[in-house]
Amino acid sequence: MLEDIESEIFNAIKADDIKSFETHVSKGAVLNISFGRFPILSLCYLYNAKKIIAKYEDRLLSISTYTRVEENLEMYTLFKQKAGRMLRIYAGKDNIIHPLEMLAILNQASRLESVYAKASKTNRQIENIKLIESIKQSKEVKATETKIVMPKQPLDKNLLKMAVAFMAVFLIVAIVFSGLAVYINYLGNGSEERPYRVVSYSQLKQAINDNAYIVLNKDIDVDEISFEEFGGVIDGNGHTITISNQQASMFKSLSGTIKNLNINIKANVESNVEFGLISSNLKGSINSVNIEINGSMKYTGSASSGMIYFSTLAITNEGNISNVNLKGNIDVIGNGNNDVVYGAVANNKSTIEYITIDCNVNLSEVNGANVSYLNQGSIENAINNGKVIQTSNAYNCDLLVSSIAVENYGTIKNCQNNGELEIDAINESGVYSRIGGIACTNTKLIEHCKNTGKIICNAKYTVFVLGGISAIGDRYYQDELPTYKECASCGDVEISVEDSRSMGYIGGIVGGYDNYGYIDFVDNYSIMDVNTIGEYNLLLIGGMAGLWPSNGTLANNAYLFTTAVLHGLYVRRNYFIEVKYEAYDSGDGMFAGYTKKEDIEKLEIYW
DSSP, X not given: OOOHHHHHHHHHHHHXXXXXXXXXXHTTOOTTEEETTEEHHHHHHXXXXXXXXXXXXXXXXXOOSOEEEOOOXXXXXXXXXXXXXXXXXXXXXXXXXXXXXXXXXXXXXXXXXXXXXXXXXXXXXXXHHHHHHHHHSOBOOEEOSSOEEOOSSBOOHHHHHHHHHHHHHHHHHHHHHTTTHHHHHHHOOSSSSSOEEESSHHHHHHHHHTTOEEEEOSOEEESOOOEEEEOSEXXXXXXXXXXXOOOSOSEEEEOSEEEEEEEEEEEEEEESSOEESSEEEEOSEEEEEEEEEEEEEEEOSOOOSSOEEEEEXXXXXXXXXXXXXXXXXXXXXXXXXXXXXXXXXXXESSEEEEEEEEEEEEEESOXXXXXXXXXXXXXXXXXXXXXXXXXXXXXXXXXXXXXXEEEESSEEESOEEOXXXXXXXXXXXXXXXXXXXXXXXXXXXXXXXXXXXOEEEEESSEXXXXXXXXEEEEOOSTTOOXXXXXXXXXXXXXXXXXXXXXXXXXXXXXXXXXXXXXXXXXXXXXXOOEEEESOOSEEEEESSBSSOOSBOOEESEEEEOOSSOTTTTBOEESSSEEOOOSOXXXXXXXXXXXXXXXXXXXXXXXX
16 A cells, blocks of 8 residues: 555646645655656656646656655556556566656657657667567667657568567566566665665565665565674665564674664563564664664563673664664563663663663663663763663562663763653562662763752662762772762652661762772762651761762862751761761862752853
C-alpha cells in the first residue's frame, strides 16, 4: 500500500489535479519519485494528465536518477493493457519505464519526436524505443542522442527477423539475470560513490550481508532485524526503520557506521545472558540517530559470578556514539542478586558525546544509569531528561542509581541531569543505597556538570549515601584523585526512611568517600535543599559533603546554608564529628556559605 503522501501524488496525477500536485511540490515532494517502474512523467503520459504535463514536462524530462517508492497494482494493470506484447521488455520489476519509452508504447510518435531532445536518456533507453517501434509498429527508427525520426514505411522482412531475434536474446538475458543484475544495477555497487539505495527490508538485508554502503530511500517496517556483524555504512537519509518485535541484538558486532537514521523499536526480551538491543559490541559509530524504544528486558538466568550487562545502544562501546537522541519507556528486570546492571551503554570504553535521553527507565532489582553503567572512557555533552526509578524487595541487594554513569573511571564533562532519580528499597535487609545526580562513584574527573533533577530515597533499614553530583568520591588510582571541577548541584533531595536504625550521608556535591580520603574540589556550588521524613540513627548533611575526606585541593566553592543543611560546610567523621551550625566562610577562598540561592547563582565563576 502506498504511503499517504505518495498516494495523494498518484491520485493528483490520475485526476490531473494540478493544484493538489503543486501543493505537494511546494511542500518539498521530490519530482524524481518513481512508483516502482513508473516515473512521475511516465504516469502523467499513461493517465493523460495534460495540465501537469503542460507545466512540469520539461523539468520532469531532465531527471536522470530516480527515488524508488512502492509500485501500485492499479497503475501496473493499466500499463499492462496499453503495452500488450511489449510488457515482456519490462519483465524485471526493477526496469524503469522511461517517459520516452512510455510515449512509444502509447503510439504518440509526434510528441516523442518533439520532446526527444529535451529528455535525459541513456543508450539503453534509446535501444528500447527502437525495439518497441520495431516489434509493435514494424517500423525502423533512426535515432541519435539529440534527434529521433519515426519511419513512414514498414520494416523489411530481414530487419523484422533481426528485431525478433534481438527480442528473443533480450528476453533470455532478462530472465536469467533479472534477479541479480537488475537488482545490482538499481542499487549501485555498494561503494560510497554508488551506494546501494534500498526501499525494502529484503534489499536492506542483502546489502547488510554484503557489508555495503547503504542509503535508505524509503521508510521500512520489519518484525525483527538480527545480524552477526556489519562493517559497512547505513545512511538512513532521514528515513525510519520500524521494528515491531525485536528479540535479539540488531548487530552482535558493529564495526561499521549507522547515521542519519530514525529507529522505532518495540521489544519484550527475555535473556539468560547479557544483552544489547542495538549492538553487543560497538567498534564503529552510531551518529546522528534518533531512537525510540518501548518494551522490557528481563534477565532469566540464575545468580552469576560476574556482571550481566543489559543495554539499549551497546553492551560495550569501543567506537563512537555521537548526536544520538534516545526516548521511550523501558522496564529492566533482574534476579535480585546484584548481577544485572543497565545503561544505554553498559560499558563505555571509548567516547559518548552529544547524547540526549528522554527515556524513562524502571529498574527492578537492577542497578543502572540512563547513559552508561560503567564509564572507562569519555562522556561529554550528555543530557538526561528521563526518570530513573529503582525498586527492590530482594534480601541484601544494594541499590545504585544515577543519570550519566553509575561508576566513573574516566571523564565526564559538560553533562546535565534534569531527570528525577528514585530508589525504593522495600525490604528490611540492611541494604546499602547510593544515588548520585551525575554518578554514583567517581574515581577520576567530573567537570562542568550540573544536576537539576530531584533525588528521592524511600527505604527501610538502610545505609544511604547521596550526592548532588556523586554519592562517593573514591581514590581508585594512586596517582589521581577523584576531582570535581565547576559543577553545580541544583536539585533537591527527599528522604523517607521508616526505621530508626538507618544511617545517611548527604552532600550538596558528594555524599562521602572511600579509600584514603582524598578529593579535589575546585569552583563548585550547591543550592541543594534536603527534606527528611522519619527517624534516623545517624544523619549527616553537608552543604558540600556529607562525610568529608582527610585531604584534597579546595578552592572557590560555595554552598547554600539552610535549616535542613544542619552541618553547613561538611561533616568529618573519624573518631569524632565536626559540626558547623551556621553559614561558614573559610576566609581563605576555599569555601563560602550563603543563605540565598540568588547570591550563589550570580557568582560569575560558576555556571
